[in-house]
Amino acid sequence: MTQEPSTNGEISLNHAVRGLLASTLNCPEETIRLEDIETFLGQDSGAKLITTFRESLQSAWTNFEGARVSDAAGRPDSPSPDRSEGLTPWVPGPPVGEVPQPPRPGGVPSQPTAPAPVARKVVVGKPLVLKNANAGKPFESKVLLPALGGAFTLTCEGAEAQGLSWQLREEEGKKLLYFSGTPSQHGEHTFIITLVTDQEEIQHQIRWVVNPDPKSLWKNLPSDTSKPFWKPDSDSKSLEVQGRRLVAASQRGRSHGHEGSCRDDDFQITYLEDVGWYLIAVADGAGSSKFSRRGAQVAVTAALKHMEDSVRSERVQILADALPKDGEDIATNREVMTGFVWEAVGNAAFTAYKAIERETESVPGSVMKDFATTLLLGAVKEFPGHGWVAMTYWVGDGGIGVYDAQGPSVKILGNPDEGEFAGQTRFLTMSDLWTPDELIKRLRIRLFPSFTGMIWMTDGITDPIFQTDNNLNDASRWSGFWDSLEQEAGLREPEVGVAQEKLLQWMDFWSQGNHDDRTLAVLY
Amino acid sequence: MRRLPVYLLLDTSGSMKGEPIEAVKVGLGALVSSLRQDPFALESVHLSIITFDRDVTVLVPLTPLDMFQMPAITTPESGPTHLGQALELLLQRVDQEVLRSTPERKGDWKPLLFIMTDGSPSDLQLYRQMVPEIKKRGFGTVVGCAAGAKAKTDLLLELCSQVVVLETTDAAGFARYFKWVSASVSAGNLSMGVQSEIALPPPPPELQVLV
Numbered sequence: 001m002t003q004e005p006s007t008n009g010e011i012s013l014n015h016a017v018r019g020l021l022a023s024t025l026n027c028p029e030e031t032i033r034l035e036d037i038e039t040f041l042g043q044d045s046g047a048k049l050i051t052t053f054r055e056s057l058q059s060a061w062t063n064f065e066g067a068r069v070s071d072a073a074g075r076p077d078s079p080s081p082d083r084s085e086g087l088t089p090w091v092p093g094p095p096v097g098e099v100p101q102p103p104r105p106g107g108v109p110s111q112p113t114a115p116a117p118v119a120r121k122v123v124v125g126k127p128l129v130l131k132n133a134n135a136g137k138p139f140e141s142k143v144l145l146p147a148l149g150g151a152f153t154l155t156c157e158g159a160e161a162q163g164l165s166w167q168l169r170e171e172e173g174k175k176l177l178y179f180s181g182t183p184s185q186h187g188e189h190t191f192i193i194t195l196v197t198d199q200e201e202i203q204h205q206i207r208w209v210v211n212p213d214p215k216s217l218w219k220n221l222p223s224d225t226s227k228p229f230w231k232p233d234s235d236s237k238s239l240e241v242q243g244r245r246l247v248a249a250s251q252r253g254r255s256h257g258h259e260g261s262c263r264d265d266d267f268q269i270t271y272l273e274d275v276g277w278y279l280i281a282v283a284d285g286a287g288s289s290k291f292s293r294r295g296a297q298v299a300v301t302a303a304l305k306h307m308e309d310s311v312r313s314e315r316v317q318i319l320a321d322a323l324p325k326d327g328e329d330i331a332t333n334r335e336v337m338t339g340f341v342w343e344a345v346g347n348a349a350f351t352a353y354k355a356i357e358r359e360t361e362s363v364p365g366s367v368m369k370d371f372a373t374t375l376l377l378g379a380v381k382e383f384p385g386h387g388w389v390a391m392t393y394w395v396g397d398g399g400i401g402v403y404d405a406q407g408p409s410v411k412i413l414g415n416p417d418e419g420e421f422a423g424q425t426r427f428l429t430m431s432d433l434w435t436p437d438e439l440i441k442r443l444r445i446r447l448f449p450s451f452t453g454m455i456w457m458t459d460g461i462t463d464p465i466f467q468t469d470n471n472l473n474d475a476s477r478w479s480g481f482w483d484s485l486e487q488e489a490g491l492r493e494p495e496v497g498v499a500q501e502k503l504l505q506w507m508d509f510w511s512q513g514n515h516d517d518r519t520l521a522v523l524y
Numbered sequence: 525m526r527r528l529p530v531y532l533l534l535d536t537s538g539s540m541k542g543e544p545i546e547a548v549k550v551g552l553g554a555l556v557s558s559l560r561q562d563p564f565a566l567e568s569v570h571l572s573i574i575t576f577d578r579d580v581t582v583l584v585p586l587t588p589l590d591m592f593q594m595p596a597i598t599t600p601e602s603g604p605t606h607l608g609q610a611l612e613l614l615l616q617r618v619d620q621e622v623l624r625s626t627p628e629r630k631g632d633w634k635p636l637l638f639i640m641t642d643g644s645p646s647d648l649q650l651y652r653q654m655v656p657e658i659k660k661r662g663f664g665t666v667v668g669c670a671a672g673a674k675a676k677t678d679l680l681l682e683l684c685s686q687v688v689v690l691e692t693t694d695a696a697g698f699a700r701y702f703k704w705v706s707a708s709v710s711a712g713n714l715s716m717g718v719q720s721e722i723a724l725p726p727p728p729p730e731l732q733v734l735v
Contacts, residue, residue, distance in 0.1 A: 129593065131591070132590060132591055132592070132593065134590060186560075188557075209560075209593070211560055211566060211589075211590045212560065212561065212566065214563040214566045214567050215563075217561065217562070217563035217566065218563045254563075255564060258563065258564070288722070288723060418625050419625065420624045420625055420631060420662060421624065421625065421631050421632060421633060421634045421662060422526040422625065422630060422631050422632060422633045422634075423526075423633055423634070424634075463526075463630070467630050468626075468627060468628055468629055468630055469627040470627045470628050512525060512567050513525040513526055513527075513567045513568050514525075515564065
């Protein structure tokens, strides 16, 4: 015989059944009709026939497949293979002995004398679902196993290789397979769960996803220096005047590093010794604008230059006389105050706007939108006997805050421009900003008797540190922020140059989902 | 933390039965695998799948990418294509799931919508009613994929800022389409604000682009 054993078994079983029926019904095999069988089975002797029928079937099966099926009605089992935990799946061997002849009608084949090796039916069960994991993070989860009638043993292939240990537990009548461990390899891994009963081996597949650690995926490609308006990926500057410091740093964010594109943020700071003014300009170029790195650069440069010229002008020099005397409300001099901030800082922003307009003329085919940028300006001077005057302008996101550790208290000098969705803000380049009403809204002039720190920052800092507008106005948040600046960003370093370096290094901190360029200027 | 919600609307009508829907499944698997390799996507993308045939089903509600598991996708033997109803359901989901900025909470990035269909909406009137509503929701982009010979692009163009055409509904076609979807989602990384819509990366040459 050249056919596979299983086919032999099928053919021979057919013979066995038909032979048995023919002898029982006392008619030739070929004439057996379904009605005859049904009639017969309806009788008492039918039930007996069923039992005999099954026994014969079982024997026939055993003879041809070497399989042994235990009778649920209670025939004792022959000695079974070891069923301890950790059993590896049994692989069927070759058929036992020679292939016997089909049983003759009227006879019940004899039982095989030697116990045959176990060959259970292999069944593919439905795939099971296990929660995703993250590489390098501890993982713990469970899978509900499909209910099985009787006893079974379980093996699980593939889990240990991925750093997981597993345990079968029973809870409230349900069988659960618990997994725990810390996976290291990201990817899609396959486990095979095999449930072994007396009759079957049921295999279930689990496709398990391990996400890579995002930190490992971020690339840091240097920016292409041949690009127009290229600028270094980071920048920093510091100065110190009689113990007071102005330090600034700007760092390209991870998302630009991943693409190898330029830093879009920019800043400029200076101290004018002759007139005693500290000047600050910070800008964040819009990510979707192709020349925004240039827009930010032009804006801070032009704005700072204008502020330099205007604080040296006579008009602003007489600011001191306009300051409130002791007990006097700053509001009595509101008009004068407004005039100063308008001239010194408001016009500086407008000058920056015009400078970008000129830039579009020198780059053929470009428009204002291509250079879109936010802008945060500051002009600060100490007036002995009064305190510190701070004049600011703010368009876009990020923030300007004056923090006093006493209290603690914080004054935010404006409102961040925000839309319904993240990433929506307003830019210096928008033409509707340049009406008197719009301009006034963005200007502040304020007198502070004392302060701990004044900070200008882009959203690369405010998003991870404050997240929301409410938090930005929360003094206790600022207190924590200030502490970390002092301890981790080196503000209290004895050497201001070292403080500058440390501030830049601190800016590389990791914050999930916050990978924008970061710029911060602090006066303290 | 800012999330990037991405909604996929998939046509599971009878005409997609067999090879086309199998190709979609493979393409989807590739999209998800590819996004898992992008650090920005892994941290921010939240994915939702809505299928439409005779019925409209939220197969997967907005789920963080790292927790996302591929659902079973089935098609009925035949029946209408209720894209209008799908848009209606989508609006409900968006209003429920997408977070807008408040003083207390940072909002999501503008959600992205990718629609794939191989025919035209059976509920045309409802579809047309939904179009302006979708436009009001502030999606970063609405992209349509007209798959196969019977797909009607003009109807999709009423809604989508960009429509790509797949000549055939086979594995290669869907692979290209989903690869481009992946690149588009990654492009959502760039902060927006200047334009109301994100700039999509150029589609591969094999994908014919309308508009």
